[in-house]
Amino acid sequence: MGNSEVYLTDVTGRDGFQMEKDWIETEDKRLILQGIIDAGIKRIEATSFVSPKSIPQLKDAKEIVGSLKSEEITVVALVPNVKGAENALKSGVDEINFVLSISETHNRKNVNHTVRESLEEVYSIQKLMNSTQTVLNVSLGTTFGCPFEGKFNVSKVSSVIDQLMYNGVDKVTLADTTGMANPKKISHYITTLREAFPVVQFSLHLHNTRGMGLVNLLAGYNAGVRHFDASLGGIGGCPFAPGATGNVCLEDVVHMFMEMGVPIGPSINLKKLINTSKKMEEILGYKLPGQVMKAGTAGEVIAN
Ligand code: COA
Ligand code: ZN
Secondary structure, three states: OOOOOOEEEEEEHHHHHOHHHHOOHHHHHHHHHHHHHOOOOOEEEEEOOOOOOOOHHHHOOOHHHHHOOOOEEEEEEEEEOOOHHHHHHHHHOOEEEEEEEEHHHHHHHHOOOHHHHHHHHHHHHHHHHOOOOOOOEEEEEOOOEEOOEEOOOOOHHHHHHHHHHHOOOEEEEEEEEEOOOOOOHHHHHHHHHHHOOOOEEEEEEEOOOOHHHHHHHHHHHHOOOOOOEHHHHOOOOOOOOOOOOOOOOOOHHHHHHHHHOOOOOOOOOOOHHHHHHHHHHHHHHOOOOHHHHHHOOOOOOOOO
């Protein structure tokens, strides 16, 4: 299966904070994200360039990107349309993550476009990005099922990726927006899609809505995926999908791979990550879903 090393993208700043109703001070956001970076996470989806009417929490996107930019890390921002891409490019992000959903209903509710219109936006964004160094990734929401439309066949996902590839997109994130996947489904989808699109770099973005986040992630790993999203403390979710809850928890994912002896590139300081998660818990003011932050690592001797 080749390289066993995994690569993690922290999505706390975008997927995590977008679900927080109470305003988080920009400085607090920055402190949390810097803590994650200092713990060794070098790819970070820090914010999104969306309408402040849709997601008021992320209206400080430009400041956040400006405060994090450095040579050592890759700053990613989510965008829903051309306007978002223009603003993201102006801010100097390293990578744009364009979001569209496999489900027409969710795409309409989330970004107010048909799937076809979203694919046309991708084409326009590609043209905008032609003369830049910025990388484009496309995230496919509701890949494994939709709270409005139910389950899809993998061929529906393939046909969207076909059109993306036609436009030159070779980085694709498969997102389980509301936790409708299971390990068997993940294996089937990943095997089918990797075989159909060998040049595409697939990432998995998994929500723990039904408690299957980590087993799904491991199923993805066993099927050959090496790139995963996760969020500190397990916060997050899509405000435009009913019942959405948090992502797989970043420090729990790191802990699992470390215990398994799977290398994570580059190396991560788990203690620092857990401390940052505890600090975030204080800032947000409620108990976070993360497990290892409560139990400690399996390597720690706690019984006597
Ligand atoms: N950033 C900031 N403002 C934007 C914008 C963007 N990316 N795209 C559109 N706008 C502004 C327009 O300028 C316009 O402003 P005005 O009222 O002052 O003239 C207004 O929003 C409406 O523009 P329109 O193109 O009609 O957008 P819309 O109302 O159809 O909303 C989106 C479409 C995509 C902007 C909105 O649905 C959105 O921001 N969705 C984000 C969804 C999201 O983040 N989901 C979670 C992540 S998966
Ligand atoms: Zn998500």
